[in-house]
Amino acid sequence: MKIEDKKRVLREMVLHRRFEERCYQAYIERKIGGFLHLYPGQEACCNGVMEAARPGHDYVITGYRDHVHAIKCGADPKEVMAELYGKETGSSKGRGGSMHIFDADKRFMGGYALVGGPFPLAAGIAKAIQLKGGDEIAICFLGDAANNQGVFHETMNMAALWKLPVLFVCENNLYGIGTSIERSTAVIHQHKRVAAYNIPADECDGQDIDIVYEHARKAVDHVRAGNGPFFLELMTYRYRGHSMSDSRGYRSREEEEVWKQRDPILMLRDRLITAGAMTMTDYETIEKETDAYIENEVIKFSEESPEPRVEDLEKYVFADRETQLPWLTGKAA
Amino acid sequence: MANIMYWEAIQRAHDEEMARDPLVICMGEDIGVAGGTYKATKGLYEKYGPLRVMDTPISEGGFTGLGIGASFLGIRPIIEIMSVNFAWLAMDQMFNSAAKVRYMSGGQLTAPCVFRSAGGAAHQLGAQHSARMEKVFMGIAGLRVVTPSNPKQAYGLLKSAIRCDDPVFINEHELMYNMKGEVPDAEYFHPLEGSDVARAGTDVTLFGYNISVHWCLKAAEILDKQYGISAEVVDLYSLSPLDRAGIKESVSKTHRAVIAEEDEAPVGVGSEVIAIINEECFFELDAAPVRVHSALVPQPYNHTLEKAAIPDHEDVVKAVLKLFGKA
Structure with a gap:
């Protein structure tokens, strides 16, 4: 990555971090309901991969920890926050919530809340790309625990069999909800598991964005060149619990501190300062500007946006009826 | 009016729609080279090739989800689940992905797929191959459920289901594939709603x-x-x-x-x-x-x-x- 890109990405990562921390606060204030899964600690994963890919061009799908992936693809943070507030202006018009952010225009194909559910959907998106002949790829971001679902294996088999243009990114944060990978999974290194399907794979540090970017570039190039699927495992850590109801009793504060020593944002910041590309004051300015943007625009927009109308409760269950009448009534032209 | 069998009516609907629209594909176990357990896709593999007539592994949850994902980009998959008993394995994707995606995305995505499956008790197939499961499907918001009783309906309902933007589950019956009946020679779309x-x-x-x-x-x-x-x-x-x-x-x-x-x-x-x-x-x-x-x-x-x-x-x-x- 060029220095200018790194500075831009640092600013984005600060937004991603502060956005999530502001969600936490809004949840405590009961502005946000339901389940809330936050991303701090893992920012280099999404950012490193998407810098190597083409946000808004490539199709991205993920699980329920989805706010940052949506924003990275180009979703407006205001609409993402408004969705968490359940507002009509939200990215899913208040019908989805935190776990179901979508932005089809930006080719962010959504967050899904059944662990592993997006695997076959991603392969299907890749199948559609293959049929239509485009140069896009499908990118599926999921956690390590998703690999213990049956559809993981079913999907790896089909993706390899049909050489589908799909990149599977495994953000291995070492915990499936509150159970550590050692206690749930016979194989710690997830990339080894796809060898069974002849899928090329790689593993790297998921905290250092330069490392993620270099590995992701090779992975993305492999898939885009028509060589079929690739599996990239990124070793990472989520600072907060699985969701807001999780007090992290299953792991030690010491372990958390070790990971925080390798914070993806601070590592990139320090590298840019050492290189003379920015100063600490510059960084503090970014933080201040980001917080001001979140408060004055993102939160303000979400607070002031209207609720969905109760009359529209059943809107979006089915396709707009008028457009479907020929098939519903059999009176096709 | 041709007097044809139920399976032939289904095959004709596939063939016409696949000839018309290159985005219509079909997938399932043994539907291609083998021609389909009930012959509903007979001859299609030879005509449209392996990219559009996909013999899938025996992975109902996986290939159903794959078809649904493709439908997000406008592909119109006709997904055959050989026996409705196996549909339990695919229900997570049918219900959680296909039926809900339009709603939970606020209308941005839709899953225009068709799920076809043979239900019903045939002849001594035992507990795990004889289920009737329409009751399960008909309680799901966002999913249409139709069930043809004759070749004309089998043809016309499939035609309409393929064109409709909503996901449609078609409940067929193992004992009915060889039933004969009149089907119009002209293209015909049976309404998906009504009786x-x-x-x-x-x-x-x-x-x-x-x-x-x-x-x-x-x-x-x-x-x-x-x-x-x-x-x-x-x-x-x-x-x-x-x-x-x-x-x-x-x-x-x-x-x-x-x-x-x-x-x-x-x-x-x-x-x-x-x-x-x-x-x-x-x-x-x-x-x-x-x-x-x-x-x-x-x-x-x-x-x-x-x-x-x-x-x-x-x-x-x-x-x-x-x-x-x-x-």
């Missing part, structure tokens, strides 16, 4: 769908000839949504209702139709509606036990006679 009056009558309405329509027709014949009772047969080819107006109209005319289903009774088509009768035309009733249904048992293998578990036209006749106080 058909398969036989007009005045004294009692027999509600059926899929194979039980045939029990009802046979029963109506017997009731007419032997007992002088004029039965109307209503074919509920759309199970979701059920045709409230059609149910009300017929019962308001005949004032009596029998619902025949091959499924077990609890939480089924019969209970739902009776609920609709109560809501729409309770005061039109001259007698309490009656359900004819299977025994609540895992399907037995033994031939005699199997026959005892599944109702037929004689049970429908008995139910009607009871309604009229003649049994």
